[in-house]
Every structure is written in C-alpha cells, then in structure tokens.
Amino acid sequence: MDTFVKALSWVNLRYLLEGFGITIEVSIWAIIISFLAGSLLGVARYINVKYFSAIVGFVIDIIRNLPLLLILFFVYFGLPGIGIRVAVVPAAIIALSIFESAMLAEIIRSGISAVPKGQMEAARSNGLTYVQAWCKSLCPKRFVR
Amino acid sequence: MFSVLFDNWGTLISGLGYTVWCSILALIGSCVIGTVFALMEISAHKVVRIIGRVYVEVVRNIPLLVITMFFYVVIPKYVVAIDGFTAGTIGLTIYTSAFIAETVRAGIESVPVGQMEGARSNGLTYLQAMTHIIFPQAIKIIIPPLGNQFINLIKNSSVLAFVSGFDLMYQGKLVASANLQTFDTYLAVGLLYLVITMPLSYFMRYLEKRWQTA
Numbered sequence: 603m604d605t606f607v608k609a610l611s612w613v614n615l616r617y618l619l620e621g622f623g624i625t626i627e628v629s630i631w632a633i634i635i636s637f638l639a640g641s642l643l644g645v646a647r648y649i650n651v652k653y654f655s656a657i658v659g660f661v662i663d664i665i666r667n668l669p670l671l672l673i674l675f676f677v678y679f680g681l682p683g684i685g686i687r688v689a690v691v692p693a694a695i696i697a698l699s700i701f702e703s704a705m706l707a708e709i710i711r712s713g714i715s716a717v718p719k720g721q722m723e724a725a726r727s728n729g730l731t732y733v734q735a736w737c738k739s740l741c742p743k744r745f746v747r
Numbered sequence: 748m749f750s751v752l753f754d755n756w757g758t759l760i761s762g763l764g765y766t767v768w769c770s771i772l773a774l775i776g777s778c779v780i781g782t783v784f785a786l787m788e789i790s791a792h793k794v795v796r797i798i799g800r801v802y803v804e805v806v807r808n809i810p811l812l813v814i815t816m817f818f819y820v821v822i823p824k825y826v827v828a829i830d831g832f833t834a835g836t837i838g839l840t841i842y843t844s845a846f847i848a849e850t851v852r853a854g855i856e857s858v859p860v861g862q863m864e865g866a867r868s869n870g871l872t873y874l875q876a877m878t879h880i881i882f883p884q885a886i887k888i889i890i891p892p893l894g895n896q897f898i899n900l901i902k903n904s905s906v907l908a909f910v911s912g913f914d915l916m917y918q919g920k921l922v923a924s925a926n927l928q929t930f931d932t933y934l935a936v937g938l939l940y941l942v943i944t945m946p947l948s949y950f951m952r953y954l955e956k957r958w959q960t961a
Binding site (some may be wrong): 603629663667671682 | 898901902904905906907908911916919922923927928929930931932933934936937940944945948
C-alpha cells in the first residue's frame with residue numbers, strides 16, 4: 603500500500619501522465635490513418651477487380667495473422683537493417699495503422715457484403731450511375747453497419 | 748532471411764513450441780474461466796450478475812501487457828515466485844477469458860428462451876437443462892468466434908517476450924540482438940508465426956462456410 607501511494611505521488615504521476623499523453627497521441631493518429639486506409643482497402647477488397655483484389659486480400663490476410671508486437675518490432679528494429687530509420691512515435695503510429703487498417707479492411711468488407719445486393723440494383727434502375735449510387739445511397743448505409 | 752532461419756533453427760523452433768504450448772494452455776484455461784463468468788453474467792441473482800459484468804468489463808479494457816506485467820512483477824513480490832512463462836500464460840488466460848465470456852454469453856443468449864422454459868417445465872434442473880439442451884445448441888454459434896479468439900491468442904502470446912517467456916518473439920529478439928540482422932530475423936519470426944496462424948485462419952473460414960446458417 604505504501605508503494606502504491608508513492609506511485610501516485612506527483613513526481614511519478616507526471617511520468618505516467620506523459621506516457622498517457624503519448625498513448626493518446628499515438629492512438630488518435632493510428633485511428634485516423636487506419637480508418638482511412640482500412641476503408642480504402644475494404645472497398646478495394648470488395649470490388650472484385652481481377653487480380654488486384656486477390657493480391658490485396660492476401661497481403662491483408664498476412665498482416666492480420668501476424669502479432670501486433672512483431673509488426674511493431676519489425677518497423678522499429680527490423681527496417682533499420684535495410685536502412686530505413688524511423689523515430690519511436692512515428693514507428694508506433696505506422697505499425698498500429700498497418701495492423702488496424704488490415705483489421706478494419708476485413709470488418710468493412712464483411713459489413714459491405716452483408717447489406718443486400720438489391721439496393722445496388724434498385725439504385726441503378728432509378729438512373730444513378732455506379733459512382734453516384736455508391737456515394738449517395740449505399741456507402742452511408744454500409745458504413746453505419 | 749533463410750540463412751538466419753537455418754542458422755538459428757533450434758532456437759526459433761523451441762520458441763515456436765513454447766508459443767504453441769502457452770496458447771493451448773491459455774485456451775483451455777480461458778475457456779473454463781470464461782464459461783464460468785458467462786454463466787455468472789446470465790445468472791438470476793443480481794449480485795452474481797454484477798460481479799461477472801464488472802470482471803468482464805474491467806479485464807477487457809486493460810491492455811494485455813499491463814495484466815501480464817502485473818502477474819510477472821506483483822505476484823512474485825507479494826505471493827509466490829513464478830517464472831516468466833507461467834506469469835505470461837496466466838496473464839494471457841485472464842485477458843482472453845473476458846473475451847470468451849462475452850462470446851459464450853452471446854451464444855447462450857442466442858438460444859431461444861423457450862428452450863429453457865420447456866426444459867424446466869419438463870422437470871430438468873437448471874444444470875441439467877444447461878448441459879443437455881442449451882449448451883449443445885449454443886456451441887454451434889460459439890465455435891467460429893472461438894476460433895478467432897484462438898488465433899488472437901496465438902498472436903497475443905507474443906507478449907511473453909516482455910516477461911522472458913521463451914516464446915517465439917522472445918527467441919526472435921535474442922537472435923536479432925545476437926546477429927544484428929534484424930530485418931531478416933524478424934522476417935523469419937513472422938514467417939514462423941504465419942505457419943501456425945494462416946492455416947488456422949483459413950481452416951476457420953472453411954468451417955464458417957460449412958456451418959453457415961443462412
């Protein structure tokens with residue numbers, strides 16, 4: 603108990619709060635980047651372009667099946683082996699974004715495929731082009747899911 | 748990459764063995780603990796429900812590393828000395844049990860309420876109804892997410908590297924710091940992780956397709 607109270611003393615608390623600040627900073631950056639990248643990847647995965655989707659899917663599968671720690675170590679310790687040096691915080695953001703984008707891509711892809719196909723057909727038959735139908739009616743619905 | 752792989756084959760493979768062993772132990776443990784807490788969450792007594800809920804919410808929201816460090820540093824200091832592998836496995840078990848509790852609870856709640864009512868009105872006790880009627884139906888819903896949890900478990904076992912747990916990640920760190928070819932080493936470690944997790948994940952996908960409830 604004595605050490606617990608000491609741990610919460612201002613001196614130590616300052617260190618912990620600094621660390622907390624870094625946690626928040628890394629998390630926010632990683633969330634923003636991975637949301638954008640993950641959506642792009644998820645859509646790219648869903649639209650069945652001949653070989654591109656399969657390759658993207660394979661890369662996403664590989665990243666999803668690796669531990670986050672390994673990706674982190676690889677970015678910070680492994681990349682300098684071939685000359686790319688990254689500072690700590692950007693390395694963390696990059697690694698987290700890569701991992702989360704792959705996860706999000708999968709989630710978004712399954713979310714998109716879960717909404718019935720009839721909606722696309724209905725939108726097309728009302729005269730909207732592919733892109734118009736996508737942006738105005740389908741995208742909002744599927745993102746909510 | 749392959750030269751690193753072949754030169755340190757023994758070390759890395761022993762790490763892989765520890766990883767798999769830790770994952771299996773943690774899976775069994777967390778399934779048992781998770782099921783207990785899931786049953787607590789749907790219990791009829793309010794106090795039991797609250798205890799279950801609090802446990803799941805707290806454990807789910809603490810990082811795995813913090814839980815593992817707690818078992819690695821705090822327990823040996825105040826209770827009994829345990830080595831890194833055990834501390835890591837216990838931490839992993841506790842962490843995963845909260846997720847499995849949620850999964851099992853969702854599975855049990857997805858079985859129609861009428862089943863339990865019918866079972867009770869036919870004279871079965873709560874425990875008998877659970878074992879013979881509810882669980883067999885819930886299992887089918889639970890298995891796919893459980894498979895995903897197992898894959899997550901294998902990936903999360905990499906945290907053992909921080910508590911000297913001799914797992915694959917730890918051996919990878921050792922090898923990388925010894926031969927300074929970090930790029931190749933971590934690539935090799937990644938390959939070894941993929942050797943376990945990719946077949947598992949494709950197998951889970953195959954199972955899901957086969958058991959697809961339209």
